[in-house]
Amino acid sequence: MKSPADVDHWLSEMIAVLDSRFTVYVEPMTLPAASAELLAWLDDRRQFISAQYNDWRSMLDDFRGAYTAAGPKLRRAVEHCYCAVESQFATLFTTSIDADGKTLESIDEQTRMTTRLAAAALNRPGFDANAINLRAGVAGSPAAGCG
DSSP states (O other): OOOHHHHHHHHHHHHHHHTTOOOOOOOOOOHHHHHHHHHHHHHOOSOOOGGGHHHHHHHHHHHHHHHHHSOHHHHHHHHHHHHHHHTTGGGSEEEEEOTTSOEEEEEOHHHHHHHHHHHHGGGOTTOOGGGSOTTOSOOOOTTTTOO
C-alpha cells in the first residue's frame, strides 16, 4: 500500500503537470526505431478511423525528426530511401466533409502500400543502421536532397 507521503508526492506532481509548471524533455527517436514504428503503423490492417489522424501525423513527425537528428553518414546512407518515403506523405491522407459539415480524414490505401514498400527498404536485412554513427555532426533539413 502507498504511504500518505507517496500519495502527496504523486498529487503534487499531477498538479504541477496540470498547471503547466512541469516540462518534459523528450529525445528524438533514432531513425531505425522511427522506421520500425512507421512500418508497424503501415502494416496495421485495422480499419483507419478519422480519430486516428492526429496520431498518424505525430508518428510521421517522429519519422521526420529522427531523420533530421541522425548524423550525416546515416542521412547520406538512407537519403534515397527516406526521400521515397517522405514523398508519399503528402498523398497518404484525403480529407472530406460529412453531411453534418464535420471534416473527416481517411487514408489512401494505395499510397499506404507504396509508402510501406518504400519504408521497408530502411529496414532491409543487412542494413545495419546502428553501425553508422547516428549522432555525428550537425543535423540538416529532412527535405534536403529530396526532390
